Amino acid sequence: MVHPKKWYKLHTQFTLILNFRKNKYSNRTIKRKYHILFWAGYFLFNVIRWGSYFDDYWYSLKSNLIEFPLHIFIVYANLYFFIPKYLIQKKYKRYITSLFISLSFLYTARTALNYFLVTKNIWPESEGYQEAFTFNHIIAVTLGELYVLALATAIKLTVDWVNQRNRIENLKKEHLKSELNFLKTQIQPHFFFNTLNNLYALTLEKSDLASTVVLKLSDIMQYVIYDVKEPKVKLLKEIEYIQNYLDLELLRCNKNSTVDLNIKGNIANAKVPPLIFLSYIENCFKHGNKNNNDFYIYISFEITQENNLIFSLKNSFEPSLNQKKKRGIGNTNTKRRLDLIFKKNYKLDISQENNLHSVNLEIPLTKKQ
Template sequence: MKLSKEVYKGLITVVSHLVFWLIIYFIYTYFLGYGSNNTEYVNKFSIYLMPVTICVSYFFLYFLIPKYLLTKKQGLFLLYSVYTFIVSAFLIILSILYALVFLIELNSKGTPPLTKSLPFIILGVYFVVLMVIVFGLVLYNYKSIVKNEDLKNKFLQTQLQLKEQELKFLKMQIHPHFLFNSLNTIYGFALKKGDETPDMILKLSNLLDYILYQVKKPTVNLIEEINHINEYIELERIRFQDTLKVSFNSDIENESIQIPPMLLIPFVENAFKHGSIVNGILTIEIAIEQYKNEFNFSIKNTVKESVNNIEKGIGLETVKKRLDLLFNNDYELNIDESNDNFNVQLFIKNL
């Protein structure tokens, strides 16, 4: 039959206490009987001192220290300590008298074989009590440190779980946003009964495969994210026909470097959704650079009107929150509008 963790821990505590007091008993016999040959008398005399020593020690350890000292009631702790020492001194003297009465033969030859006087015996008892108090304070301090570490770890785990839940929620926001745009595009071609509709559905199917399976992972290979962007661009090429000009350049040192999935596609979506056709063309320029642990992404599209509302769109706001959760201060995101162009630059270090 296996013992429960609590029972096993309780047994260990009891055994350790018994061993400690056994050691104290042997210390008493050595302290009181040093220079004496009557070991039987010394052993019995030491037994009489043990009850008061144990009671006073445990009174400090389990009552005065946790109730007053650890709760920062030093005045009351000092006051009750003085009372305890007065009462315990009386009990120690009483124990010694009982030992003398019951263990010494009251005759002229019956001299106590103890080599220590009464004050030394009392000091010896208080020395043991002091040892217990110091040991107890060290133990309480250790337990406090362990408890604080446990609380800290639980707090960090709770924060991590909250961040994971928030990331999942943000991903859930991105998916409908992306699907809404794509399905609207296919719907438009279906109404016109365009020949491109089956091809668009196939490309959307590939994108959905990426979303449903890869996006569940915390990270994916950078090359997978790039391929995902290429699929999306090809889908938009069909929709815009000759009114779209896209350049997508990538300079990647390590294609297997990890990046959160669906991190870049909202920027690309916004470029197509909020970009404007200027002089008959919607121009979009995308560049990705990766060297060692540094990552740089930039995208620029033509616009005609203010993009203040665009910055507050669900796509970019969601990405900002994800970046804060994922990279903290290890990223820079710059968004501005100049010369009829909407520019986004994302720099990530320690990727």
């Protein structure tokens, strides 16, 4: 049988791999329409720019029609072949050699096509008549191509960086969601184990309260199975759930035991993470002497003007019982959930003084970013 923690790690890793592969292939390249818009805009810009420079828009159109297919060829060869196969693999010599050969081919093709199809003056922007394959002409054409390469590569790398950052953020959210779900599944069996023990004790006593316990347990199971799937639930539902739990636990306590639950403020629209208060309330019964006449629990939910929720809990307890009870996962689990959900935007204070145990938790009802 696989240990729960190992199962959680395997499940999380499998989920993240599937999501990563999905995001990888869905965002692998820039959409085709943006490629078309880029080259169409760049082509139009060049035609107008050089047409204005030479005062000859027909010449500018013809020369750009010759040159742009070559621009596109070397840009995509660089982006989708040379960089992934050589540069990223740290094969720098092969990358430089491939780029040099491509630029040499492009210069030869561009010069020849312009000479035979557009104009015999292959470098009209220079002073005087210039011949092809001279050092200055080669440098001028090569620098122009490198400019196009640099522009297209910068755009592609920027888009890839943004997509990669978004993928990482999505993976973090998926990991957070998976961990929160796992922590909630740890709480549910822990609670049902205790409740079924209570029910078993009542059936042994043949108590008439067993039917009441079954009904309350049914309500609790409906809440836990269906409602806690959401990241947040209505505070009113959470309090109803807590009240059912208290009713079940009090059946096993001394008749003089008291529970005081107070609500301050308008909780109608307030929402909180589910099962976030239960472990602290469970500890009241776990570490308190339920057979004593002075056993009591005080619970308070207060909504402040800053739209924060203050959960206060006080109960009598027996320090000697803490030495006998096994340490459970409840408080550690809840603390981890609070860290994941609210990060540092919450306050938690747990203290013990004499025979009084206190918990004060303040959380924002509107999550701070």
